[in-house]
Amino acid sequence: MAYEVNGQVVEHDEEGYITNLSDWSRELAEEIAKTENIEMTDEHWEVVNFLRDYYEEYQIAPAVRVLIKAIKKSMGPEKGNNKYMYELFPYGPAKQACKIAGLPKPTGCV
Amino acid sequence: MSDTKKFLYVNRKAPYGTIYALESLEVVLIGAAFEQDVALAFLDDGVFQLTKGQDTAGIGVKNFSPTFRALGDYDVNKLYVERESLEERGLTEDDLQEIMYEDEDDDWAEKPSIRIVSRAEMAEIMAEQDVILSF
Numbered sequence: 001m002a003y004e005v006n007g008q009v010v011e012h013d014e015e016g017y018i019t020n021l022s023d024w025s026r027e028l029a030e031e032i033a034k035t036e037n038i039e040m041t042d043e044h045w046e047v048v049n050f051l052r053d054y055y056e057e058y059q060i061a062p063a064v065r066v067l068i069k070a071i072k073k074s075m076g077p078e079k080g081n082n083k084y085m086y087e088l089f090p091y092g093p094a095k096q097a098c099k100i101a102g103l104p105k106p107t108g109c110v
Numbered sequence: 111m112s113d114t115k116k117f118l119y120v121n122r123k124a125p126y127g128t129i130y131a132l133e134s135l136e137v138v139l140i141g142a143a144f145e146q147d148v149a150l151a152f153l154d155d156g157v158f159q160l161t162k163g164q165d166t167a168g169i170g171v172k173n174f175s176p177t178f179r180a181l182g183d184y185d186v187n188k189l190y191v192e193r194e195s196l197e198e199r200g201l202t203e204d205d206l207q208e209i210m211y212e213d214e215d216d217d218w219a220e221k222p223s224i225r226i227v228s229r230a231e232m233a234e235i236m237a238e239q240d241v242i243l244s245f
Contacts, residue, residue, distance in 0.1 A: 063139070
């Protein structure tokens, strides 16, 4: 199973998470978002970039509860809440945003 | 909450070479969702898990030591390290990475999660637990 971006083939697992984290690019993110029926806006990118920074620092894709708390701390309560995050990523902010960010499935996410 | 139990995850093995250390950390992160009272203990070679400046490039596995610094976000902020185990390996507290958490009850002040305890204190800590998981 694979995504195709600019003629390049990027392998993913059965749930759509890319296998090799270094394959990630912004173009690929747009492609993954399409398969999730998400139109990427600046607000989506803000969360995706935040997750990539979090992973870079801690080597972990955070659980949704932790993600929302961390967003609240860094961007304020108007963004760090369930409603805002689920509007951006209806099928689970951690799950979908991690997939688009090219990260593994969040630990503890089933 | 009356059904909160005290969980202690005991880590006795070096971080790499076996999967125990990483598995333990993953179980801690998963278990954190259940909002129990969680603490970690590091003794024997387990104290090496918290050393700073780990570089795994030569052995081709992921360096997961930065993940310990995320534990505060998961409300896990009691990391007990046995002093005797450090000393027996020529280590001191200065060889360990700094792991902080923000205390919600103290205006989010940053506090250290690592607490160095003696072997006798470690025994007392273990005696207080409801559940002990050993890795």
